[in-house]
Amino acid sequence: MRYGFVIPYGDARTTAELAALAEEHGWDAIFVWESIWGMDAWAMLAAAAMTTERIKLGTMLTPLPRRKPWDVAGQTSTVDNLSNGRVILSVGLGVAGDSRFWMFEDDPGRVVRAEQLDEALEMLPHLWRDQPFEFEGKHYRARKPADLMPPAPPPPVQQPRIRTWCVGAWPRRKSMRRVAGQDGWIPNYAPAGATERTEMTPAVLADGVTWIREHRAQQGLTMDGYDVVMEGTTPADDPAKAAESVRPWAEAGANWWLDADWSSMDPAEVRAAAERRLSAGPPRIE
Numbered sequence: 001m002r003y004g005f006v007i008p009y010g011d012a013r014t015t016a017e018l019a020a021l022a023e024e025h026g027w028d029a030i031f032v033w034e035s036i037w038g039m040d041a042w043a044m045l046a047a048a049a050m051t052t053e054r055i056k057l058g059t060m061l062t063p064l065p066r067r068k069p070w071d072v073a074g075q076t077s078t079v080d081n082l083s084n085g086r087v088i089l090s091v092g093l094g095v096a097g098d099s100r101f102w103m104f105e106d107d108p109g110r111v112v113r114a115e116q117l118d119e120a121l122e123m124l125p126h127l128w129r130d131q132p133f134e135f136e137g138k139h140y141r142a143r144k145p146a147d148l149m150p151p152a153p154p155p156p157v158q159q160p161r162i163r164t165w166c167v168g169a170w171p172r173r174k175s176m177r178r179v180a181g182q183d184g185w186i187p188n189y190a191p192a193g194a195t196e197r198t199e200m201t202p203a204v205l206a207d208g209v210t211w212i213r214e215h216r217a218q219q220g221l222t223m224d225g226y227d228v229v230m231e232g233t234t235p236a237d238d239p240a241k242a243a244e245s246v247r248p249w250a251e252a253g254a255n256w257w258l259d260a261d262w263s264s265m266d267p268a269e270v271r272a273a274a275e276r277r278l279s280a281g282p283p284r285i286e
Contacts, residue, residue: 001250003282004029006060006231006260009270011039012047018271019048021278022055028282029056029088031258036066036101042075049083056086060231060258061167061186063094063101065116069140072120073127077156085157090186090229092167093117115139118178125161130154165229170208180215184227184256202252205230209253231258234283236276242283250285257283 005027007018019030030048034041045057057079062072072089080087093113095101107113119137126133126142130152135142156162161183168179169190179185187208189200205228213223230249234242246257259277264270 001246001254001285002028002256003284004031004056004058004256004258005274005278005282006031006033006258007270007274008033008260008262009265009267010044010274012044014267014271015044016047016051018274018278019055019057020051021275023052025278025281027055027278029058029256029258031058031060031088031090034059034062036063037103042079045079045087046082049079049086052083052086054086056088056163057083058088058165059090060260061090061092061165064091064120065113066094067120069120069123070127073124074153076162077128077153080156080158080162081154087156087158088163088165088184090165090167090184091117091121092186112139114174121164121166121178121182124164128156128159128161163227165227168208170204171211176208176211177215180212181219183225184229185209185212186229186231200230202248205249205254206252227256228254229256229258230254231260233261234259234277236280239280239283242280243285246283247285259283 005022007015007030010018015032022030032041032044041059048057064072076087076089093110116139119140123135123140123142126135132144133142134144163184164182165184165186166179166182167186167188169175169188172190185208187200187205189198189204191198209228216223216226232245234245249257259282261273264273
C-alpha cells in the first residue's frame with residue numbers, strides 16, 4: 001500500500017511547504033484540487049517539485065473534458081520534466097449539476113463529456129511526444145502542419161505516457177473499460193437504477209478489481225503496476241485506528257490510500273490540519 005495526501009485548499013507556497021513535510025514524514029504522494037476558477041494546480045505542483053525529490057505529484061482530480069488536451073499535455077510534461085518523472089494525472093468527467101462548476105459555460109451533458117474524455121485520453125499519448133500527428137475525432141482534431149510547427153513541449157520523462165488514473169463507475173461497463181485501459185482506477189459506485197451517489201464498500205471494490213483483472217487479461221495485460229485508489233479521512237492522533245480504517249480496502253485490492261479531509265476550505269484551518277496529519281505519518285498497515 002502506498003499513501004498520498006490531498007491538500008483541499010492552498011496556494012503554491014503552501015503546497016510546496018506541505019509537500020516537503022509530506023516527503024519528510026514518509027508519504028508517497030501529494031495531490032491538489034484542480035479548480036475551474038482559482039489557483040493553478042500545475043503551478044502549485046511545479047512549486048512542490050522544487051522542494052521535493054521523491055514523492056509523486058498529482059491532481060485529485062483534473063476534469064479533463066473541461067480542458068483542452070494539448071494544454072494539459074504541455075502542463076503535465078513541464079511538471080514531469082521538472083520533477084524527473086513524478087507526475088500522476090487523475091482525470092474524470094467533471095462535476096455535473098453543480099452551478100459552482102458551470103459559471104462560465106453550459107454543461108454539455110454526461111454523454112458529450114464522456115466522448116470528450118475518451119478522445120482526450122486517446123490524444124494525450126500522442127501529445128506527450130515531440131512529433132506532430134494526425135487525429136480526427138468528434139470533438140478534437142490534430143493536423144500535421146504544412147510548414148515547420150512551433151516547438152512542441154519536450155516529452156515527459158515518463159514514457160509512453162504520464163501515469164494516468166481515471167474515475168470509473170462500477171459496474172457500468174463502458175466506464176470500467178475506460179479505466180481498465182489506463183494506469184489506475186479511482187472508484188465510484190453507480191449501480192443500475194441509482195439516482196444518487198451510492199456508498200462504496202470493500203466488497204463492491206473487490207468485485208470491481210476482479211472485473212478489471214479479467215478484462216485486462218483478455219487484452220493481454222496484467223495487474224502489475226496497476227493502481228486501485230481509495231480516498232478517506234484518518235485521524236492524526238491514533239495510528240492504530242488510522243491503519244484499521246485502511247486495512248479493509250487493502251484487503252479488497254486497493255494499493256493506494258489517499259488521506260483527504262474536505263471539512264473546511266479555510267486556509268488557516270486547512271494548513272494547520274494538514275501539518276498535523278502529515279507530521280503523524282501515513283496510516284500504514286502491518
